[in-house]
Amino acid sequence: MTASQSSVAVPVADGGAAIDTRALRKAFGTLVAVEGLTLAVKRGEVFGLLGPNGSGKTTTIRMLCGLLAPSAGAATVAGFDVGTEGEQVRRKIGYMSQKYGLYDDLTVIENISFYGTIYGLHGSTRAARIATLVRELDLEGRINQYAGTLSGGLKQRLALACATAHEPPVVFLDEPTAGVDPASRRRFWEIIHTMARRGTTILATTHYMDEAARCDRLAFMSRGHLIALGTPDEVTKQFGAMSVEEVFIQLQHQDERKSEMGKRKSNVGQGVGR
Ligand SMILES: Nc1ncnc2c1ncn2[C@@H]1O[C@H](COP(=O)(O)OP(=O)(O)OP(=O)(O)O)[C@@H](O)[C@H]1O
Numbered sequence: 001m002t003a004s005q006s007s008v009a010v011p012v013a014d015g016g017a018a019i020d021t022r023a024l025r026k027a028f029g030t031l032v033a034v035e036g037l038t039l040a041v042k043r044g045e046v047f048g049l050l051g052p053n054g055s056g057k058t059t060t061i062r063m064l065c066g067l068l069a070p071s072a073g074a075a076t077v078a079g080f081d082v083g084t085e086g087e088q089v090r091r092k093i094g095y096m097s098q099k100y101g102l103y104d105d106l107t108v109i110e111n112i113s114f115y116g117t118i119y120g121l122h123g124s125t126r127a128a129r130i131a132t133l134v135r136e137l138d139l140e141g142r143i144n145q146y147a148g149t150l151s152g153g154l155k156q157r158l159a160l161a162c163a164t165a166h167e168p169p170v171v172f173l174d175e176p177t178a179g180v181d182p183a184s185r186r187r188f189w190e191i192i193h194t195m196a197r198r199g200t201t202i203l204a205t206t207h208y209m210d211e212a213a214r215c216d217r218l219a220f221m222s223r224g225h226l227i228a229l230g231t232p233d234e235v236t237k238q239f240g241a242m243s244v245e246e247v248f249i250q251l252q253h254q255d256e257r258k259s260e261m262g263k264r265k266s267n268v269g270q271g272v273g274r
Pocket residue numbers: 028031032033051052053054055056057058059060
């Protein structure tokens with residue numbers, strides 16, 4: 001793909017949804033990680049995917065990135081089907097995984113350059129893009145430092161630079177700020193919101209509720225199911241809560257009760273405690 005192709009207008013599905021899922025499901029053997037997930041994320045939206053550990057957020061993102069085949073249902077990202085057009089999907093997305101995927105023994109500039117090349121950037125186009133990323137992500141003065149020696153906040157910004165080297169219209173961020181200090185987290189989200197204002201669609205997971213409160217819309221997942229959806233204000237009102245954090249805690253307690261009931265049923269079925 002050339003740089004000019006990467007900046008072509010995004011083919012969006014269904015009147016503007018950048019991400020569109022219909023009854024998406026993923027099972028690993030008997031474990032159902034995602035069940036019946038239907039949602040649409042608008043172009044330029046900052047969309048937060050929330051839920052306790054193991055609720056299916058990463059599995060959802062991996063399906064939407066075309067890295068994991070859905071067991072059932074369908075989804076389009078930037079207008080392409082994740083099941084049948086994985087290659088086109090991967091060209092249209094940036095993915096920052098929970099593990100970042102940086103090369104510790106490459107410098108900052110080498111990491112960005114490497115990802116730029118993978119995404120099809122060359123010559124002066126690649127050099128110009130690298131310069132923009134270094135400037136916009138505050139990496140100046142660090143370009144020759146090995147990625148493995150960077151602080152958490154810098155690693156995170158470098159990972160974002162690598163994931164967006166090809167200016168993808170849709171960006172998936174899986175817990176991008178885990179373990180990062182508050183000032184770096186704030187700076188990171190400012191950058192994310194700037195990208196969204198320019199038209200990039202962002203789907204991010206986070207366990208930080210101050211970040212969730214700043215998303216345009218939120219989806220709460222519990223044990224693979226979508227259990228609440230709306231703007232931070234809408235979900236807060238819907239649950240009669242004072243804050244997104246309170247909603248999350250209510251939902252997590254609900255989730256734990258369900259899990260406990262599930263365990264009791266299965267123990268009774270197996271004759272445990274008789
Ligand atoms: N490759 C796999 N094989 C088997 N089970 C898996 C696999 N990947 C994920 N799971 C299971 O699917 C469920 C959902 O996992 P997932 O990683 O999507 O959760 P998550 O919401 O991202 O959690 P966290 O907040 O801890 O990152 C978990 O029970 C997990 O153990």
